[in-house]
Amino acid sequence: MAETGKLRRAETSSGAIEYILERKKVKNINLHVRRDCTVYVSAPRYVPVREIECFIAEKSRYILQAQEYYRSRAEAVPRPVYTDGAAVKLLGRDMELKVIQSDRQQVTSDDERIYIMLKDAADTERIERLYSQWLAKRCSEELTAITQEVWQDFQPLGIHLPALKIRTMKARWGSCHYGKGMIVLNRRLIEAPPRCIAHVVAHELCHFIYPNHSADFYALLDRMSPDWRSAKTELERLVILR
Numbered sequence: 412m413a414e415t416g417k418l419r420r421a422e423t424s425s426g427a428i429e430y431i432l433e434r435k436k437v438k439n440i441n442l443h444v445r446r447d448c449t450v451y452v453s454a455p456r457y458v459p460v461r462e463i464e465c466f467i468a469e470k471s472r473y474i475l476q477a478q479e480y481y482r483s484r485a486e487a488v489p490r491p492v493y494t495d496g497a498a499v500k501l502l503g504r505d506m507e508l509k510v511i512q513s514d515r516q517q518v519t520s521d522d523e524r525i526y527i528m529l530k531d532a533a534d535t536e537r538i539e540r541l542y543s544q545w546l547a548k549r550c551s552e553e554l555t556a557i558t559q560e561v562w563q564d565f566q567p568l569g570i571h572l573p574a575l576k577i578r579t580m581k582a583r584w585g586s587c588h589y590g591k592g593m594i595v596l597n598r599r600l601i602e603a604p605p606r607c608i609a610h611v612v613a614h615e616l617c618h619f620i621y622p623n624h625s626a627d628f629y630a631l632l633d634r635m636s637p638d639w640r641s642a643k644t645e646l647e648r649l650v651i652l653r
């Protein structure tokens with residue numbers, strides 16, 4: 412998601428608040444706190460920074476409360492432990508890990524389970540490594556296939572099939588590097604249902620036409636991915652980034 416803003420600091424009576432400022436064609440100063448606790452502000456070009464920081468100071472209580480909420484939410488979700496019987500998510504499905512002692516080292520899956528076969532079923536480090544490798548490959552295959560499928564609708568707009576990079580990101584689902592003809596998708600999207608992944612891909616592909624989040628951008632996104640709002644809500648409910 413295009414990011415052109417700069418990180419700044421506003422001094423308020425509740426302490427310094429760091430925020431990202433983006434100048435945009437908007438009517439008012441808009442402020443929101445993101446899931447990763449960053450404070451994002453958009454404002455018209457003609458509004459001086461002093462006025463923006465007054466606005467932030469007025470909202471400081473709300474900002475601190477929202478940051479506290481997101482922090483506690485992220486902490487409430489335990490880090491996954493990959494042992495026999497562990498619950499994991501794959502493409503929106505709840506799956507169970509099965510660790511099986513076997514002379515043949517292999518990872519396979521069906522609709523409900525992911526089978527990790529290895530010599531020493533107590534070797535948690537190796538289990539985690541085997542699972543991660545399998546998941547990375549699966550992630551690459553699935554995200555590539557979904558990107559190609561979504562791109563079919565964008566091809567008539569003159570957009571080339573972008574190069575795809577998959578990364579672990581703490582605060583964003585994807586980003587578009589339109590100058591390089593490349594999109595980056597968050598590795599953790601593999602946990603989400605395909606329709607949620609498709610929404611992220613459509614969002615990034617729209618950036619090849621409109622690099623910013625302008626009204627034109629959202630008009631195009633509405634046309635290309637009409638139910639993107641519900642897909643986004645579902646994605647944020649199911650997969651909590653950290």
Ligand SMILES: [Zn+2]
Nearest residue numbers: 412413614624
């Ligand atoms: Zn974006």
